[in-house]
Amino acid sequence: MPERNKTSVLRFENVTVAFDGEVALHDVSFEAFEGDSRVILGAAGSGKTVLLKVAMGLTKPESGKVFVFGKDISRMSEKQLFDIRGKIGMLFQESALFDSLNIEENVAYPLLNQPSIQCPRAEVLPRVKEALEFVELAGTLEKFPSELSGGMRRRAAIARAVVTEPPLQMYDSPTAGLDPITAHTIMALLIKERDVSQATTLVVTHRYQDGNLIANFRYNSKQGALEPAQSGEKEKLRTTFMVLKEGRPVFEGDQDSLEASTDSYISKFVKQRI
Amino acid sequence: MVASEGGDLTYLLDLLKEPVLAAQEFFVLTGRAFNNIFRRPHYGDDIILQMDTIGVGSLPIVVMTGFFSGAVMALQMSRALADYGQVGRTGTLVSLTLVRELGPVLTAMMVAGRNSSGIASELGSMKVTEQIDAMRALGTDPVQKLVTPRLLATAFMLPLLTVIADFVGMFGGWVIAEVFLNLPARQYWSSVWRALVWDDVTQGLMKPLIFGVIISLVGCYQGLRTTGGTQGVGRSTTQAVVWATVLIFVVDLLITKIFVSGGA
Numbered sequence: 147m148p149e150r151n152k153t154s155v156l157r158f159e160n161v162t163v164a165f166d167g168e169v170a171l172h173d174v175s176f177e178a179f180e181g182d183s184r185v186i187l188g189a190a191g192s193g194k195t196v197l198l199k200v201a202m203g204l205t206k207p208e209s210g211k212v213f214v215f216g217k218d219i220s221r222m223s224e225k226q227l228f229d230i231r232g233k234i235g236m237l238f239q240e241s242a243l244f245d246s247l248n249i250e251e252n253v254a255y256p257l258l259n260q261p262s263i264q265c266p267r268a269e270v271l272p273r274v275k276e277a278l279e280f281v282e283l284a285g286t287l288e289k290f291p292s293e294l295s296g297g298m299r300r301r302a303a304i305a306r307a308v309v310t311e312p313p314l315q316m317y318d319s320p321t322a323g324l325d326p327i328t329a330h331t332i333m334a335l336l337i338k339e340r341d342v343s344q345a346t347t348l349v350v351t352h353r354y355q356d357g358n359l360i361a362n363f364r365y366n367s368k369q370g371a372l373e374p375a376q377s378g379e380k381e382k383l384r385t386t387f388m389v390l391k392e393g394r395p396v397f398e399g400d401q402d403s404l405e406a407s408t409d410s411y412i413s414k415f416v417k418q419r420i
Numbered sequence: 421m422v423a424s425e426g427g428d429l430t431y432l433l434d435l436l437k438e439p440v441l442a443a444q445e446f447f448v449l450t451g452r453a454f455n456n457i458f459r460r461p462h463y464g465d466d467i468i469l470q471m472d473t474i475g476v477g478s479l480p481i482v483v484m485t486g487f488f489s490g491a492v493m494a495l496q497m498s499r500a501l502a503d504y505g506q507v508g509r510t511g512t513l514v515s516l517t518l519v520r521e522l523g524p525v526l527t528a529m530m531v532a533g534r535n536s537s538g539i540a541s542e543l544g545s546m547k548v549t550e551q552i553d554a555m556r557a558l559g560t561d562p563v564q565k566l567v568t569p570r571l572l573a574t575a576f577m578l579p580l581l582t583v584i585a586d587f588v589g590m591f592g593g594w595v596i597a598e599v600f601l602n603l604p605a606r607q608y609w610s611s612v613w614r615a616l617v618w619d620d621v622t623q624g625l626m627k628p629l630i631f632g633v634i635i636s637l638v639g640c641y642q643g644l645r646t647t648g649g650t651q652g653v654g655r656s657t658t659q660a661v662v663w664a665t666v667l668i669f670v671v672d673l674l675i676t677k678i679f680v681s682g683g684a
């Protein structure tokens with residue numbers, strides 16, 4: 147692989163995480179560079195969510211180091227972490243919108259509370275509206291999360307994750323529990339966000355189709371839809387696949403070598419496509 | 421023999437490990453919650469909101485229990501006092517038992533049942549739906565945003581509620597005195613007032629202040645350590661009420677002991 151000389155955004159060094167002696171992540175190492183897309187595949191309980199939480203400093207690794215934008219966060223205090231978290235947008239698995247706040251307040255939350263984000267009061271509402279328009283949810287400002295469908299909640303949570311325009315974006319199982327059509331809409335949104343913001347993107351999923359979309363499609367802003375990337379652009383999308391099995395990384399590489407793999411656990415994911 | 425003793429000891433230590441760890445976690449949370457009182461950012465809106473749910477929301481139930489406990493005390497005491505021909509001093513006993521014990525403890529019980537559980541289930545659902553994680557991810561300290569406002573609101577509102585319960589209880593006692601005991605109102609009320617000294621008032625306000633701290637912190641602690649989905653939320657809620665209630669009685673005994681020894 148040619149050296150790209152790019153800035154490192156996220157680096158795991160031999161990260162191990164355990165809960166009460168049960169290993170949830172075992173010796174995970176990888177590095178993601180600026181503008182990269184990374185798809186992390188794995189069955190339920192394979193440690194995908196834990197991996198993202200470690201990357202945000204929400205869960206502390208038992209051993210190993212985590213570097214975010216070049217800084218080791220594994221020994222940082224909660225206070226120091228707030229600066230780093232301001233640069234990361236995260237979509238939680240079940241959306242994790244605040245039940246007691248309406249959609250407008252939810253999306254405004256990071257703008258008003260993230261210590262490293264200095265957003266003038268007057269700009270909050272326009273930015274909230276812009277983010278909600280981006281996810282095609284304009285007009286739900288006054289609604290509460292409980293009044294929205296699962297897909298709409300997911301979209302509102304995406305708006306909340308990207309309203310601060312973070313250079314690193316992480317999506318935890320964005321399509322889990324959604325019907326195929328809604329799932330496709332959500333994936334189209336993620337790809338649109340990635341291509342508009344040029345952010346480093348981590349997508350955790352158990353569906354190979356999601357990874358395939360990330361790797362091979364781009365957002366056409368003129369038509370407002372996804373289109374297959376030309377072969378020249380495909381190089382630019384630079385998607386790395388990673389497969390987790392019971393907390394251990396069992397594969398890392400590009401899509402072609404993933405599809406060529408003969409490992410039964412790995413090929414199970416790839417076969418889903420057909 | 422030695423080996424078996426060693427085995428017993430490790431078994432005992434293993435049994436103790438979990439409660440000791442839990443106690444440690446609880447005290448860490450307590451420390452952080454108090455620390456945050458003096459730290460920015462302050463979430464004033466959340467404090468007001470909590471005062472409303474805890475204080476105003478508990479008012480009807482506190483008034484009811486206050487009234488009936490005062491009334492029942494008046495009936496019980498008048499019967500006991502009748503043996504000594506001292507029915508006229510019913511007001512004294514009603515007022516002392518209410519201000520020192522029944523007011524603080526019964527009010528705290530009611531609020532524990534209502535709000536320790538409420539806090540535990542609210543924070544517990546937030547925990548299992550990753551809202552607590554989201555809060556941290558979006559730049560707020562959950563202890564600062566959730567625990568400290570509940571601590572302040574409960575510690576402030578519980579003494580107020582207790583004072584109300586005390587007065588309503590005295591009123592309940594008067595209704596009994598008037599209807600069943602044929603005591604003149606003036607005699608009842610003057611014995612009520614004359615019974616109380618500053619020491620009783622201090623005790624009667626200090627207890628609910630500390631009970632308020634217990635109720636809120638136990639609720640928050642149980643909520644924040646919830647695991648295991650909606651089932652876990654149910655468990656935390658029950659645990660919160662049980663622990664808050666037990667701790668209220670234990671601490672009540674401690675405070676009473678301090679005041680009784682101090683007064684002697």
Ligand SMILES: Nc1ncnc2c1ncn2[C@@H]1O[C@H](COP(=O)(O)OP(=O)(O)O)[C@@H](O)[C@H]1O
Nearest residue numbers: 165169170188189190191192193194195196197
């Ligand atoms: N806070 C926690 N406490 C204890 N065990 C946990 C915790 N979070 C995750 N685990 C365990 O770690 C493993 C990986 O979980 P997770 O990352 O959520 O899987 P998934 O790949 O489905 O997202 C699971 O076995 C889960 O039970």
Ligand SMILES: [Mg+2]
Nearest residue numbers: 194195239319
């Ligand atoms: Mg998960």
